[in-house]
Amino acid sequence: MENKTPALQTGGEKNYDSDFCGSIPLHQINLIQPHGLLLVLDKSLHIRQVSENSADLLGLAPETLLEQPLAAFVPESELEDLQQKLTHEKESEQEQVDIPFSLTFKAGDSNKAFTATVHPESEQILIEMEPAQREDDKSFLTFFQQIKYITSRIKQADSTEAIAQIVADEFKNFTGFDRVLVYRFDPMWNGSVIGQAKTEDMSDLLGLRFPASDVPKQARDLYFRNPYRLIPAREYEPVRLHPILNPITRRFTDLTSCILRSVASVHLEYMGNMGISASMSVPLIMEGRLWGLISCHHKTPKYPSYQERTAMELLSTIAAVRLGAYEKEQRATMQSHMRGQHATMLEQLFNQEFFAEALLHGQPNLVELLSLGGAAVLYEGNVQTVGKTPPVQKIKELASWLRRNSSDKTYVTNSLPQAYPNSKDYKDEASGLLALAINPDQGEYILCFRGEVLQTVNWSGNPDHAIRMEPDGKGYHPRNSFALYQQTVQLTSLPWQQEELEAAEALRSAVLSKIIREKY
CATH class of the missing domain: 3.30.450.20 (PAS domain)
Incomplete structure (x- = not known):
């Protein structure tokens, strides 16, 4: 496979969604x-x-x-x-x-x-x-038995990747498509292949990421109205x-x-570039959001029966429920662990004279609660730190920047250098920042730092070339290469989990409560 490494990025992850593609009225083309x-x-x-x-x-x-x-x-x-x-x-x-x-x-x-x-x-x-x-070869009983078997396998899986792989395997066995992918969206609508089943002659896409423009907003929205998207033969009139x-x-x-x-002609061209003649995609929707897709590809035209499509629709719903339940289990486990640490920290916070001591040096402390590299408390003219942090003078400058540029009680980013270029000098200590305002007008904050984590992203083709515009700026074409394209992302930290942000906000409220109680 082709393997190219571009220049290192100097900011956060680029947005590859497409306003242009996402604005095309796919539902009003008057063609079937x-x-x-x-x-x-x-x-x-x-x-x-x-x-x-x-x-x-x-x-x-x-x-x-x-x-x-x-x-x-x-x-x-x-x-x-x-x-x-x-x-x-x-x-x-x-x-x-x-x-x-x-x-x-x-x-x-x-x-x-x-x-x-x-x-x-x-x-x-x-x-x-x-x-x-004619569906004489598959009776209702046969379909029921297959669905029940696949459902039991999905329920037995104990991780997101395991569920995705079982779904891919069983969908391929059930439908006979040449390749089945389970495709998960990230917060910027790029999709990663986390499960794959395929014939030997189909290209390997497992672990690769596809840019958001491959499934633009207009197409994503339609999945809430359609149980699946079927193109049985790419070359049709x-x-x-x-x-x-x-x-x-x-x-x-x-x-x-x-x-x-x-289907939009650009998507049919996209299918041709992938070397497939038929495709079917089924959404994975959980709690009202589009989590991902089950995408099925075939080298030659393929017409799955209505019975098969209905079964795929049902199985995708079962898969989404299982994926949602597993993610809830993981969140509940994480929340339970953090609640225990949080309760101990609150007790320390109200029992010690100085809240900064409790936050930075207690057992557990802020670093342990939020998986930080380091932390700092700016209060009443003092700066106290623990772990790996920028120099004190740089911390003060950062607080001044926050005071001028953030009106929120909580500021969070996993790419501080993109927002605040001066922080590139201490990217190893603070590529990620969670800032909790105590008294921002006075530059008083609790600052939580995470260092840089270099990430290599394996794309299916160069995401910067996902759309090729015609010279007139009106027509466009999809990319024609899906070969491995490696991109190294710099100046970013590990992402902040929602549970961590909620715990941090609760801690901020407790600190403010302690300050108010002691002063008034």
Whole structure:
């Protein structure tokens, strides 16, 4: 693999998200993929708009379908069932959900079976239809047994990486995709591959990081509306809707909820550069946030059945629950440990005359509680330190900078030199800073320091070349290299955990309480 090392960075981690890519209205392109068709109905269940491939899949031209009641093409029993479900959704006070449906469509003298998804909306009803596949080889019992087995394996895993690897392995076995990745987002929306299962001829992406622009904001947002994203064949001709403007809304039809929604050409180019013809991605959503993706790749076109896709959707939910439960367990363990140390420190704090002594030299102390390299207390003109810290004069200058530039009670960064260039001189002691204000107007702070930790990040391709703009500045292309690209990040410390910040804030409140009690 290609191995390049760029010049060392002098600041914090660069933001590789893309406002440009993230602003493209993916849901209003008025095109669908050709492996299914779309009907747009008004509230009286008359067909008002249809995809132009109706002749291919139904044997009926769009003009034949337009303005016709759905009842003219669907058996009465199915229509009554659909109307009942739509009525239930209308009466429900909960958020509207998509309705899976088996549909028999009468086209002339023949009946065609479809798997349908009905999307009830305020002004209209969208029906996505895909030809029903024969699934005799996999009975319901077989699917149930497979899902139950995979679920039990996921529950047995005892770490994030172990869960991710089991998910990748079992998804590959279950679906037959050539490569399955479990992809975790970081706070800046870059994604790291933490689980992988693949055939020997597929490239190895385990441990590599992908820039946020690969899954821009607009695409990430759509995962909250779609249970999965399927592209069964990269080389397809997109199908337009007829008529072009939706007669109900007088604008392009919003395809946010549609699985058949066509794909931006830049993403199809991206797939070609990766050497894949089919892909399917399933979101991992926990506690209302997009944690990551399960991304499936195939070298040739692949059409997973509706049954398989539904099972993948269910399994991704189970995986997300297990990942969320494990992370909660880890947080609870960390919080329990910190609570014990925090309680002891509070006792020391109120029993000793000088709070700085308790914070810096007690057992435990601030360094142990927050995993610091060193700490300093600036109070009443004095500077007291413990561990590895910048020189006293530099600490005073840092406090002056904080007083001028931070209005927050707590200031935190894991790349102080990026915000305060003068601190580069003592990066080994203070690349990370957690500053707790006592009396900022007087320059009084509790300062917590972490030293520099050099990090080598393995990217899948150069993240600075993730998007290649055309000379006119309008068109753009995705990168064409996914080879290993190593980037060394300097002037950063280990990140601050939320539990550490909460413990620090509680300690700050206790210090202020002690000061107020003694003075007043």
